[in-house]
Amino acid sequence: MHLKDMTGLQLMQAFAQGKLPGPAITTTMPMDCVEAEHGRVLFTATANESHTNAMGGVHGGFAATILDSVTGCATHTVLGPGETYATTDLSIKMCRPLPFNKAVFSEGKVINAGRNLVISEGYIRDEAGKVYAHATATCMIIRPAAAA
Structure with missing residues (x-):
């Protein structure tokens, strides 16, 4: 199956399962x-x-x-084959400084998926559940151009 034929959920699950290499940003971050x-x-x-x-x-x-x-990838999980997204708004609240060399967990969830926009939220927490940062995001759905 080609990447363009996969749903956003299939693509994100392939990343999570190690079936696809992570994007280049995962080297920097x-x-x-x-x-x-x-x-x-x-x-x-x-x-x-x-x-x-x-x-x-x-x-x-x-x-x-x-x-x-995480807010963008949560959005990606509700998209169909060939659909992508672009973040149009990202609002972040920092709650406390992030630690060095300590794994934290970041969860993204879709709050609302409409025809053209998806609203999601995300958190960064440590293993004890302490919140380090919170965000809300709006993403615009980008659909492939119709074949002529």
Whole structure:
């Protein structure tokens, strides 16, 4: 089966099962999709010293990228074959500094899937459930052009 023939859920499940290599961003931002179901994904992510800001902590862009990924990938799970998405809005609330070299969990869930827009939310938590950051996102559905 070609990638363009897979539903978004099939694609995300293939990533979670290790049947497809992760996208290139996972090299820069150590994150892995570990679960994917309709309307929901779960990632693990680990910030390291390469994600340091000028103050010596984990840069907020690390959390923003992880949250953009899980909200977008949750959106992807409700799309049909050949459909993609683009994030049109991402709102993030940082609750506390992210730790270095400690795996955190980021879950994305679809709140509403309409004809043209999908609204989702995401969290970054540690193994005890402590929240580090929260986001909401709106994604625009992009459908393949009709054959002429």
